[in-house]
Amino acid sequence: MSFPSAVVLHDLSFHWPDGTPVLTHVSGAFSAGRTGLVGANGAGKSTLLRLIAGDLQPTDGTLTTTGTVAVLRQDVTRAGGTLADLLGIAEVRAALGAVESGSVDPTHFDVIGDAWDIEERAAADLAALGLPTDLDRAVRTLSGGEAMLAAIVGVRLRGADITLLDEPTNNLDLPTRRRLYELIDSWCGTLIVVSHDLELLNRLDATAELRAAELTVFGGPYDDYRAWLVTRQEAAARALRAAEQVLRREKRERIKVEERIAHSQRQGRRDRENRKYVAAVVDDRRNSAEKSQGSRRTAAGAKEAAAREAVAAAELQVRDDDAIRVDLPDPHVPRGRRIAELPSADGRTQRIQGPERIALVGANGVGKTTLVEALLPTLTVRHGYLPQRIVLDETATVLDLVRGSCPRMPPGEVRNRLARLLVRGDMVDRPVGALSGGERFRVALARLLLADPPPELLVLDEPTNDLDIPSVDQLVTALASFRGALLVVSHDLRFLRRLGLDRVLELDGTGTLAEGDVDLPGAGITT
Incomplete structure (x- = not known):
């Protein structure tokens, strides 16, 4: 099946104001169908979406689009405001309220357009996905998965000709992902999706890879592209x-x-x-x-x-993709040592003992992150925490930030170890604010893995959210050499299965923790 081009790039280049190049002489086209956009972290995928959306302007070359554009950004779950703000209908609601109060201002009618029933349609679409329908509800009261799915509902409501989704399945449990897959299966118009979710990528019409300033477009789903x-x-x-x-x-x-x-x-x-x-x-x-x-x-x-x-x-x-190489110090965690205790609503306690590898799973909104963050202050062992929403000092350089966790290590040795985690070259001296999501993740991971003394427990909350497919492989490699205890919160079944887990704990909506199957067939996990 072939579609006419909806987005055309010709010799497109983009540099940040300081001269740092992101895209250089990229040419190609996205057709009017559903395309998965893949590529290594830092290749410029999110920047390309922002260029297509018009948030950024090319430094050189041209980019043309056919029709209106709507975008779902990677950081949408960090948004504030109300559910109506997240859906992108707050302005229309305000105009509707003004008209209902008797206003005849033409600008209100211009804002409303044909969207007189937007509130009813929004509530119906939210309810169909099992989401809250109170449009005045604060976004901060939603789980990350609920916020992501609601934002996608908003994109569909706006009915743009071209829709851009940046990592839409981040934070989504299996039932929610399946609802998203159903939405995407029936999507009309042009859809460009940046994702590392293999099931999602394999449901799309085409695959485009951004690599080494070249956009390769293949007329088939991801697995077919990989075989080709x-x-x-x-x-x-x-x-x-x-x-x-x-x-x-x-x-x-x-x-x-x-x-x-x-x-x-x-x-x-x-x-x-x-x-x-x-x-x-x-x-x-x-x-x-x-x-x-x-x-x-x-x-x-x-x-x-x-x-x-x-x-x-x-x-x-011939591709020569680098892999993470890391030799971590042994934190010397004995088998019988009590590392942590996770409380359960049924009065029982789930204990982490010795260098166990444990996954914490469950549906969106049951409180997995809340449980983990309540656990951290009670820990008496050395620990490192990688939160779902990574917050770093935007002005600090990568080298200074990482050295803060290993102050006794000479700068040259820090650089060498960072290089093994693929944090190298001028990236080491750049401010954190100039890094991509995947690069920021590697820096945050480096702070944990290179800490001196080494942590006895690593706690990772949705660590694969901002990682491309090769980077997930690299993370598994890095964690394989960690000899302490590991507690991972994740919906990424493919990732969890490769960690060599000792146990799976599943949290339900009542706050009860129960032992799950180590083969991970549970309903709270994606397949």
């Missing part, structure tokens, strides 16, 4: 090996030419010394030989240079 990419990478690797063989051959040929020229030059010197020929003949033959040698040298050098260029071009087609 694997085939391409295998072909690229073969092409690289063939180009390297050609380069080695041309290098050998160039060396042989140089050896023959050197031999000829030695012979010429001997001829002159032996005076076998009169001077004129020697000079004539020497000039002819030099011309021939120069021609052969030039041809051999050109072939080797062309072979080197072919290798360089082939190397660009």
Whole structure:
């Protein structure tokens, strides 16, 4: 199935005011269907959405859209105000209220447009998804998942031609995700979704990857794209090996030419010394030989240079994605040591003992984060906490921020260890406020993993929210070498299954904690 283009990029570049490049000479197009936008953290996915939405303007190149644009931003769950504000209908409600009070101001009618029944439609859509319908309710009283789903309802209510969703399944439990999937399955118009949720990506019509200033659009869901990419990478690797063989051959040929020229030059010197020929003949033959040698040298050098260029071009087609490499210090947590106790409404206590790996799961709104944050002040062991909503000093540099957790470590060693967590180069000296969501996550993770002395317990609340698919793999690798206790709150079943969990605790709406299946088939978790 093919669709006309709804968003077209031509030689698009964007730099931050300080000159930091985010996108460089990107060209491509999004069709009028449902497309998943993927790419490494920091590749510029969220920035591209902001450019499409008109929040930012290109530094160079052009970006054209067909129709109106609505956007759901990655940080929507941090919004304040009321549910009506989150839905984006507060202004229309205010105009409706003014008209109902007798106002005949034309601006109120302009604001309302055709949305005279917006409150009824909003309440119906919210109720259909099991969400609160009180439009004056404060957003802060909603769970992260409820806020995200309500914001998506608002986007649909506005009926834009082009809709942009940035990580829409963050914080959503399985039932809520499935309701979102149903919404997206029936979505009309153009939909561009930035996500690392594989089930969501596999429900879409197309996949676009932003990588190395190139936008690759594939006409199929994510798994099909990955299979196609694997085939391409295998072909690229073969092409690289063939180009390297050609380069080695041309290098050998160039060396042989140089050896023959050197031999000829030695012979010429001997001829002159032996005076076998009169001077004129020697000079004539020497000039002819030099011309021939120069021609052969030039041809051999050109072939080797062309072979080197072919290798360089082939190397660009072969991906060399980095992986986190970390060797964490052992916090020496004995098996029998009591690490923490989690209270349950039924009067029983769930204990974390020794270097256990435990997942805390449950539906949205049951209080998982509240339980964790109530636990932290009671801990008597060294611990590190990665909250669902990471808050860092925006003005501090990455190096200074991380050194605060390991002040005795020399700056050079901190840089080396940060590099193993893929925090390196000029990123180390940049202010935190200039980082992408995934980069901020890696910095926050570095503060925990590089802490001196090391934590005996790590508490992670929805750690995969801002991570692309390769970064989730890298996080699993990093945590594999942690030898302390681990408590993870997550709805990401694929992630939890890879952690080698010892136990699963499920929290229900009454505050009761119960042992779950370590194979994670529970209703509070995404599949």
